[in-house]
Amino acid sequence: MRMSKYYAPTLKEVPNDAEIKSHELLIRGGFIRKTASGVYTYLPLGNKVLKKIERIVREEMENIESQEILMPIIQPAEIWQESGRWDDYGPEMMKLKDRHNRDFTLGPTHEEMITTIVKNELRSYKQLPISLFQIANKYRDEIRPRFGVLRAREFIMKDAYSFHDSEESLDETYKAFYKAYEKILERLGVDYLVVEADTGAIGGSDSHEFQVKAEYGESTIYYCDCGYSATDEKAVSNVIFEESNETEQEMKKVDTPDVKTIEDVANFLNVDKTKIVKSLLFKGREGWVLALIRGDYELNTSKLKAYFGDQTLSMGEPEEIKNEFGVEIGFIGPVGIKNVKIVADYSIKNMKNFVVGGMEKDKHYVNVNINRDFKIDVYTDIRMVSKGEPCPKCGKPLKEIKGIEVGQVFKLGTKYSEKLHAYYTAEDGKQKPFIMGCYGWGVSRTLGAIVEQLHDDYGIIWPRNIAPFELVIIPVSMKQKELSDKAEELYKLLKGKYDVLYDDRDASPGFKFKDADLIGIPLKIILGKKMKEGKVEVKLRYERNSEEVDITEGFEELLKIIEKKLNEYDPKI
Ligand SMILES: O=C(C[C@@H]1CCCCN1)Cn1cnc2cc(Cl)c(F)cc2c1=O
Numbered sequence: 309m310r311m312s313k314y315y316a317p318t319l320k321e322v323p324n325d326a327e328i329k330s331h332e333l334l335i336r337g338g339f340i341r342k343t344a345s346g347v348y349t350y351l352p353l354g355n356k357v358l359k360k361i362e363r364i365v366r367e368e369m370e371n372i373e374s375q376e377i378l379m380p381i382i383q384p385a386e387i388w389q390e391s392g393r394w395d396d397y398g399p400e401m402m403k404l405k406d407r408h409n410r411d412f413t414l415g416p417t418h419e420e421m422i423t424t425i426v427k428n429e430l431r432s433y434k435q436l437p438i439s440l441f442q443i444a445n446k447y448r449d450e451i452r453p454r455f456g457v458l459r460a461r462e463f464i465m466k467d468a469y470s471f472h473d474s475e476e477s478l479d480e481t482y483k484a485f486y487k488a489y490e491k492i493l494e495r496l497g498v499d500y501l502v503v504e505a506d507t508g509a510i511g512g513s514d515s516h517e518f519q520v521k522a523e524y525g526e527s528t529i530y531y532c533d534c535g536y537s538a539t540d541e542k543a544v545s546n547v548i549f550e551e552s553n554e555t556e557q558e559m560k561k562v563d564t565p566d567v568k569t570i571e572d573v574a575n576f577l578n579v580d581k582t583k584i585v586k587s588l589l590f591k592g593r594e595g596w597v598l599a600l601i602r603g604d605y606e607l608n609t610s611k612l613k614a615y616f617g618d619q620t621l622s623m624g625e626p627e628e629i630k631n632e633f634g635v636e637i638g639f640i641g642p643v644g645i646k647n648v649k650i651v652a653d654y655s656i657k658n659m660k661n662f663v664v665g666g667m668e669k670d671k672h673y674v675n676v677n678i679n680r681d682f683k684i685d686v687y688t689d690i691r692m693v694s695k696g697e698p699c700p701k702c703g704k705p706l707k708e709i710k711g712i713e714v715g716q717v718f719k720l721g722t723k724y725s726e727k728l729h730a731y732y733t734a735e736d737g738k739q740k741p742f743i744m745g746c747y748g749w750g751v752s753r754t755l756g757a758i759v760e761q762l763h764d765d766y767g768i769i770w771p772r773n774i775a776p777f778e779l780v781i782i783p784v785s786m787k788q789k790e791l792s793d794k795a796e797e798l799y800k801l802l803k804g805k806y807d808v809l810y811d812d813r814d815a816s817p818g819f820k821f822k823d824a825d826l827i828g829i830p831l832k833i834i835l836g837k838k839m840k841e842g843k844v845e846v847k848l849r850y851e852r853n854s855e856e857v858d859i860t861e862g863f864e865e866l867l868k869i870i871e872k873k874l875n876e877y878d879p880k881i
């Protein structure tokens with residue numbers, strides 16, 4: 309491609325709404341342009357990289373015999389009403405009406421759609437297992453789109469769905485997708501981690517996320533050298549809380565005027581946070597839940613929701629709590645509270661003589677003890693772990709790292725097939741609901757994740773497999789004929805062998821080098837003053853010095869050097 313003709317509007321200035329590097333560099337590099345909040349156009353450079361990412365994803369899907377289909381983006385409300393999810397996502401689901409005033413949604417995902425499609429076509433166990441995938445736009449009206457394509461409202465996803473007549477069969481396919489995702493990440497050339505994940509709203513059993521390591525990624529991951537790794541939502545607590553040998557003191561109600569937060573209580577009563585129990589009220593399908601956890605720990609709401617299998621569980625609103633329990637949030641406690649299910653984190657199991665809210669304005673109880681002063685319905689792990697805690701698998705201190713989720717795989721079970729009456733005839737002749745799995749890959753998000761991990765002060769450093777161009781030919785001046793003629797000759801020779809960009813613009817060398825670095829092209833071939841000695845300069849994107857190659861005898865030597873350098877090129881260094 310000739311740069312003089314190419315629509316790649318690079319910018320010097322940093323866009324003011326770019327909060328992280330990848331967003332800045334994709335805009336400045338001329339890869340994407342924002343058309344609305346969370347809605348992007350992929351210009352030629354961005355589109356080229358997208359297509360290379362899609363090709364890798366598509367090939368790895370085909371390698372595990374997943375069959376490509378293309379489903380509609382507009383989905384009739386009926387299938388979502390049948391699955392009971394039409395209102396589950398509130399304003400995040402983009403909805404529209406057609407000219408007959410019928411309700412539709414712009415598909416945020418396709419479980420309902422694919423299950424409705426196959427239920428009339430897949431009738432016998434003989435046709436199972438099968439997995440189908442598509443690569444297409446998805447729509448989710450994020451409350452705060454940010455970080456460019458990392459959290460957009462329209463994005464490109466590869467979503468795959470598998471159908472089985474047994475858990476074993478699902479397990480086999482799940483493993484195949486897991487391995488295919490690792491293969492994709494290897495081919496993308498980025499540093500990554502596979503982590504145990506929370507199945508969240510869609511339920512089901514196992515789930516893993518595929519995370520690109522990135523300092524400013526939104527995911528927090530806890531991992532260990534032994535191989536354990538999980539998102540913060542999922543990471544299991546392995547702290548053993550030793551028995552307290554204190555004797556139980558007499559419980560007292562004390563004045564704590566306007567003392568509400570854990571900090572305030574600790575300071576006012578001059579007690580350590582480890583002697584306070586936090587009481588947090590949640591409202592769910594079965595009513596109110598009071599979650600108790602030691603004052604110095606953080607509640608993990610994903611674990612709480614997973615325990616109750618109720619994603620609708622949400623923190624009680626102050627007003628609602630005042631009306632329902634007659635006391636402000638800051639004074640809520642387990643002693644004397646009615647009509648709540650009390651679930652306690654293990655961290656309070658052996659606490660003695662601790663402080664809790666007094667269930668009365670400006671009051672707290674001190675010297676509270678479990679069983680004597682209140683009953684706990686159930687103990688379970690509802691704690692957010694932190695760095696340095698013992699690994700749940702081997703006990704060594706957990707490490708913490710940030711990441712960007714680019715893929716997630718789920719074992720769904722029969723949740724959707726039952727809701728949508730999607731049955732097949734089993735070997736024993738009975739009608740049974742399909743056992744399903746689903747497997748997502750954020751194709752457009754991958755574009756941002758890779759840049760977030762692989763960049764320096766000069767711009768992007770693309771891995772070779774998905775770089776928009778593998779190499780760029782840069783004559784330092786188009787006015788010097790011997791340079792531009794030789795460059796033209798080189799371009800014709802190389803464009804059949806590599807993805808070549810030819811910077812034939814009438815611009816200064818510095819300008820061209822800067823653009824090549826910003827866009828992130830792996831290899832430069834520079835035709836400059838060394839041409840007097842019959843030499844060109846070859847340089848990898850991150851090398852400070854270039855290698856001189858003599859081309860007076862022809863291009864064999866140069867071709868060898870190019871191949872050698874591109875093969876040793878590794879942006880992760
Ligand atoms: O999408 C999944 C699970 C997997 C991910 C991989 C590909 C198949 N689906 C979970 N999820 C996330 N956000 C959503 C947002 C809206 Cl507005 C919605 F209506 C539904 C969903 C929703 O179901």
Ligand SMILES: [Mg+2]
Pocket residue numbers: 505517713716
């Ligand atoms: Mg996830």
